[in-house]
Amino acid sequence: MYIPPHFAENRPDELHRIIAAHPLGILVTHGEAGLDANHIPxxxxxxxxxxxxxxxxxxxANDVWQRCPTGTPVMVIFRGAQAYISPNWYPSKHEAHRQVPTWNYEVVHAHGTLTIRDDERFLRGLVARLTRRHEAAEPQPWKMGDAPPDFIDGMLRNIVGIEIAVTSLVGKSKLSxxxxxxxxxxxxxxxxxxxHDELAQAMHKASQA
Structure with missing residues (x-):
């Protein structure tokens, strides 16, 4: 990823914030068939x-866990807030007319090593944690116990777990x-x-840094 120094995001707390706020990552892998990308929370x-x-x-049924066995190097992309920026929004444009359109965004690339976790106990704990997090704002949060046990057991048999031990986090915050x-x-x-409140707040925060 091309990162001019003024757009580099190296603060761990900001990198973690972007991942937490935008957990749908793009798992990028490379094998004999070439590049592949899977969108996964x-x-x-x-x-x-x-x-x-x-x-x-x-x-x-997704063969990524068979094509990329334990030990495979992978990358996960987490795209944060993003939006088009019009040159008309810059006061200086109306004076000198020396501005052009651009796009502001935040992104994190997580590099790491894949581990396949094909065991029911791991999967049950993972699904329970993901459910608790993403159902937390609901008036009546759904939980695994709301569904019949045999139904949940069947669903768990149809998925495979993955872990990625992160070896580096590379961030870019292009915020003008x-x-x-x-x-x-x-x-x-x-x-x-x-x-676009999240991006606006990130720009204000960057201005104060």
Missing amino acids: FEFDPDIGEHGLLTAHVAR QNKEARDRQGAADELAKRH
Whole structure:
């Protein structure tokens, strides 16, 4: 990934925030058939290992877990907030007309080593944790116990678990850091008007750093 120095995101807390806020990762693998990408919701524990541990599951019918056995190097892409930026949002544009359109975004690339976890106990715990997290905001959160045991058992047999021991996190936050303060403010304000609140807040935060 091309990262100019002013867009580099090296702060662990920010990298972890982006992953936590946008857990649907893109698992990128490479094998005899070439490149492949799978879109998977991940659980991330930053306190396990040197750079954290990613866990997820895939359908048993998805042959990625057979094509990429334990020990395979992989990458997971977590794309955070993103939006188009119009040059009209920069105050300086209306003076000198020397601005062009761009796109602001946050992204994290997690590099690591894959481990296949094809065991029911691991899968049951993983699914329970993912469910608790993503159901937490519901008025009546769904839980595994709401479904018949034999149904849950059958569903668990149809998935395979994966773990990725993260060896490095590479982040990029393109938030108009290369622009004047007034132009950053103008773009962030316009994003907020268009309900891109997360990206607007990230731009404000970057301006204060």
